[in-house]
Amino acid sequence: MRRVYLDNNATTRMDPRVLEAMSPHFLQDFGNASSIHEFGQQAREAVETARQAVADLIGCLPKEIVFTSGGTESDNTAIRGIAAGHSGKGRHLITTTIEHPAVLRTMERLEEEGFQVTYLPVDRQGLIRLDDLRAAVREDTILISVMHANNETGAIQDLRAVGRLARKKGILFHSDAVQSAGKIPVDVNDLGVDLLTLSAHKIHGPKGVGALYIRHGVEMKSLLLGGSHERGRRGGTENVPGIVGLGKAAALARKGLADFDLRVRSLRDRLETGLLERIPQARINGSTLRRMPHTTNLSFRGVEGEALLISLDLQGIAVSTGAACSSGSLEPSHVLKAMGFQNRRVESALRLSLSRMTIEEEIATALDVLPSTVQRMRELSPLYRESRNRVQREGQRAHS
Amino acid sequence: MYSEKARELIRELPNRGSLAGATHTARAENPACGDITHLYLKLNQDVVVDSRFETYGCPAAIAASAAVTQMCRNLRSGECREITAESILDYLGGLPSHKLHAVDLAVDVLRKALRSNEP
Ligand SMILES: Cc1ncc(COP(=O)(O)O)c(C=O)c1O
Numbered sequence: 001m002r003r004v005y006l007d008n009n010a011t012t013r014m015d016p017r018v019l020e021a022m023s024p025h026f027l028q029d030f031g032n033a034s035s036i037h038e039f040g041q042q043a044r045e046a047v048e049t050a051r052q053a054v055a056d057l058i059g060c061l062p063k064e065i066v067f068t069s070g071g072t073e074s075d076n077t078a079i080r081g082i083a084a085g086h087s088g089k090g091r092h093l094i095t096t097t098i099e100h101p102a103v104l105r106t107m108e109r110l111e112e113e114g115f116q117v118t119y120l121p122v123d124r125q126g127l128i129r130l131d132d133l134r135a136a137v138r139e140d141t142i143l144i145s146v147m148h149a150n151n152e153t154g155a156i157q158d159l160r161a162v163g164r165l166a167r168k169k170g171i172l173f174h175s176d177a178v179q180s181a182g183k184i185p186v187d188v189n190d191l192g193v194d195l196l197t198l199s200a201h202k203i204h205g206p207k208g209v210g211a212l213y214i215r216h217g218v219e220m221k222s223l224l225l226g227g228s229h230e231r232g233r234r235g236g237t238e239n240v241p242g243i244v245g246l247g248k249a250a251a252l253a254r255k256g257l258a259d260f261d262l263r264v265r266s267l268r269d270r271l272e273t274g275l276l277e278r279i280p281q282a283r284i285n286g287s288t289l290r291r292m293p294h295t296t297n298l299s300f301r302g303v304e305g306e307a308l309l310i311s312l313d314l315q316g317i318a319v320s321t322g323a324a325c326s327s328g329s330l331e332p333s334h335v336l337k338a339m340g341f342q343n344r345r346v347e348s349a350l351r352l353s354l355s356r357m358t359i360e361e362e363i364a365t366a367l368d369v370l371p372s373t374v375q376r377m378r379e380l381s382p383l384y385r386e387s388r389n390r391v392q393r394e395g396q397r398a399h400s
Numbered sequence: 401m402y403s404e405k406a407r408e409l410i411r412e413l414p415n416r417g418s419l420a421g422a423t424h425t426a427r428a429e430n431p432a433c434g435d436i437t438h439l440y441l442k443l444n445q446d447v448v449v450d451s452r453f454e455t456y457g458c459p460a461a462i463a464a465s466a467a468v469t470q471m472c473r474n475l476r477s478g479e480c481r482e483i484t485a486e487s488i489l490d491y492l493g494g495l496p497s498h499k500l501h502a503v504d505l506a507v508d509v510l511r512k513a514l515r516s517n518e519p
Contacts, residue, residue: 302456304435307410310402310459314411343434380416382427382438383456 004317004362006271008202008355009151009179009295014245015204015357021248022206025241033238034229043240050247054211057250058177058196059187066212066230067243071178071199073223074212075102077234078174078195081220082143083110086172090140096120096128096157097338099147103176104334107145120146125287126155126339133162137169144173148191149180152335152351153286154295156180163192172218178202178210182253183260183294194218200242204357205249209242256356264354265293271352271363272296278371281387285336285349294354297336299345302384303377308350311373317366320351344383403493406463413462415469419452426512430505435461439468439509443517448472448480460495460502467491468506477514483507 005013025046031039033047051062068074083093095107097119107117118136120128128146137144144166149156159175166173174195177186181196182203188196195218199210214220214233226235253260276282281301300308305321312319321333336346352366378384402410419425419440429436435457442450451469455462467488472480485503489495495502 304457306458307462310407310410314407347434376413380413380454380462381456382436382454385454 002316002361002365004365006352006354006358006362006366007318007320008358009154009351009353010320011201011207012204012355013357014201014206015249015252017252018205018245018248022241022245025244029240031240033240034227043238046244047238047240050243050250053247053251053254054198057186057254058181058198058213059189060213061216063231064188064213064216066214066233067238067246068210068212068234069208069239070201070210071100071176071197072102072210074197074199074210075100075176076106077212077223078197078214078220079103079106079110079143079145080223082172082174082195082218083115084221085219086142087115090138090142091115092118092138092141093143093145094118094120094133094136094141095145096122096147098122098126098150098152098155098335099145100151100176100178103145103147122155122338124339124341125290126150126153126285126335127287127290128157128162130158130161130165133165137165137171141169141171144171146173146175147179148175148177148186149184149292149295150286150335151179152333153297153339154179154292154353155286156184156290156292158290159191159193166194167192179292179295182250183257183292185257188213188215200246200249203249203253204355206242206245209239209246211246260356261293264356264358267358267360267363268294268296268352268354271354271366272298274363274367275370278367279374282374283345285341285345286339294358295351296353297349297351299341299348300350300374300378301344301348302381302387303348303374305347305349308348308373308377311377312369315369315373317369320353321349401496402459402463403495405467405491405493406459406495409463409466409492410459414466415452416454416466417452418454419450421450422452424513424517426509426516428505428509428512430457430461430501432501433457435502435505437461437465437505437509439465439513441472441513443477446476446478448475448477457505458499458502460499461505463492463495464488464503464506465509468510472510480510480514483510 031043033043055062176197178199181198194215196213201207224235285297332346422440424441437455440452453465488503
């Protein structure tokens with residue numbers, strides 16, 4: 001059975017060139033980047049080369065990059081670091097209802113600790129409204145955190161507009177760009193962000209390593225206290241192989257941006273259009289205009305998403321029903337709910353996400369298997385029968 | 401995550417669909433998660449000679465109702481009443497801990513179906 005992987009928003013396969021770049025740093029060049037001797041200096045050089053590559057990807061200075069253990073730590077560090085460092089000025093933060101749990105849970109913790117948080121709603125497209133943001137800003141607002149691309153729908157927020165407003169009001173601006181950095185152009189100055197989160201494993205790098213961009217001059221408290229690593233902003237011996245892997249992944253992603261937009265987008269569009277043509281009563285969830293080129297989120301009426309996921313998995317096709325971390329629980333996607341969809345539509349949503357490693361055969365297989373699988377599940381579904389009968393009755397009434 | 405047996409049931413979906421000559425039918429819904437299941441039984445001289453199901457819901461709900469259609473075949477109605485959540489779970493080889501409630505729906509629809517034809 002040929003396996004088809006369409007869950008690249010959960011994680012991606014490592015690029016062999018990334019593995020190759022990392023491998024000397026386990027057995028041979030294993031030094032501690034803080035050591036003064038030759039072993040250490042080699043490691044330091046490798047870390048700084050990686051820092052340059054990550055800086056190049058997002059258009060910042062190398063010294064503005066802090067390496068972390070991934071997107072989650074970067075989000076935690078950004079939000080808690082700013083909250084702790086600026087609580088003298090105010091204790092109000094603004095974010096959105098569709099953030100990744102790494103942001104949402106951190107915000108909730110801050111609320112427990114006496115901060116106030118405004119969660120901006122989104123529209124049916126999954127986009128925030130600038131007016132809502134404008135109205136939410138207060139005298140004591142210290143941070144706005146708005147994700148760039150959503151992991152479930154691929155919807156892209158207008159960060160430039162958010163950045164302009166934040167700048168005008170003198171409020172710091174963080175963005176979780178885990179799903180966009182390395183896939184579409186992300187330039188911190190163009191977007192006007194002060195802090196930006198990215199993660200290696202979403203762009204064919206290793207798991208457990210990421211980076212936080214902190215604009216030069218932004219004051220914040222560190223989350224991890226320890227040695228003076230990362231200019232005192234993140235204690236802990238650097239994960240040299242991981243950082244080298246992130247650097248290589250960033251460099252490869254940057255070179256591949258144009259190709260990603262062209263090739264991956266065309267594969268995604270072929271998949272999406274094909275599914276909509278072959279499967280009746282299928283609908284796209286979220287904006288198709290402001291959307292990542294590699295993600296589609298579709299609801300198939302009358303079929304429960306996880307049942308479809310397992311059926312597809314049994315046929316070698318890996319997809320997702322939402323964020324990977326919450327599919328183990330009964331909670332329907334908080335993102336699709338925030339977009340105003342009813343439970344039935346949320347439950348029947350499937351996320352298909354591609355990468356630059358997705359090949360045409362995978363799309364062809366998915367187009368072959370998905371329609372018949374949905375059809376089979378629908379034959380089983382009392383809900384689909386009920387809704388189809390309703391549609392038919394309405395059709396007859398319209399004709400009579 | 402799902403046992404070999406549950407995976408087999410989800411893959412094969414045995415006894416799926418409605419049953420024209422059913423003597424006993426029921427619909428049950430789990431209000432908490434929204435799963436809906438229909439059970440169709442055909443009894444001949446108090447023995448289940450045919451059984452079908454239709455389910456909208458998570459894989460566990462589908463596997464549990466498919467299991468019930470298999471478990472009650474050739475049983476007398478009294479024996480069917482002895483099918484419990486535990487025996488379905490045994491039959492399935494277990495379910496993920498957060499999916500255990502799926503068997504309750506299957507038991508519920510079976511009990512209701514058996515009652516559906518009482519005078
Ligand atoms: C939008 C977003 N933010 C943060 C994260 C967390 O990143 P990591 O897995 O590197 O901790 C993810 C990963 O699922 C994500 O999609």
